Amino acid sequence: MNSKPWADDLGKLILRLTLGGLMLLHGVAKLTGGVGGIAGMLESKGLPSALAYGVYVGEVLAPLLLIVGLFTRVSALVLAFNMVVAVALAHPGQVLELGEHGGWAIELQVLYLAPAVALALLGPGAWSVDAARRRHAAG
Template sequence: MLENADLGKLIVRLTLGGLILFHGISKLFHGVGFVESQLASHGLPTILAYGVYVGEVLAPLMVLLGYHTRIGALLIAINMIVAIALVHTGQLLSLSQTGGWALELQGFFLFIALSVIFLGPGRYKLHS
């Protein structure tokens, strides 16, 4: 049986970091207006919207590279908790039209980030 926990950790890191990074790149090109509007609707300062660049650009790069991986994963987890709190609380117990959890994507990012926090980067990483 082929077993390589470090390769598995790399695959998880590349998946989490790569998929979240697409969201960050979109915000780099299109701005954070939606996040600002969500913050304003909750009575929060809109300047906080720029934190999404930390959670969706910087943190995914940290996870992808294996550089301070646990900190990067923590930042992603915090980003997802904020996103769920601002936008998705009404869907926490809902199913999608296809029968899955309405928050599958957000749940995936949150729980995989938590897994990376506990697992660490594995052997295939930048040294930090």
């Protein structure tokens, strides 16, 4: 069955808006509440606490870029990396565990990671700044 190009582009738009919007809410929480908790986790692992400010790239900048579809593949990879770091810092012992209410203990983190990887592979779709820039460059 052949899919319609607009359906593929709509799917990519929905992925971008959902992933970017939901992650941006986490970023807004960091903007208003700070990154002290993350800095503490980094210090406890022997890493510089200043790395905590990188969360603003992964939870504010990358989601905003995903939403508009600018530097989409790179932004998606940044967000994916952000989730890998989150699991490594905050949930390392839960990777092979079930949650207290069933399901995988890190399913929420994976539900952010998987679409980010998918967007990095799929690209932004036609309804994005990236696509508009390509059309402008070609015309």
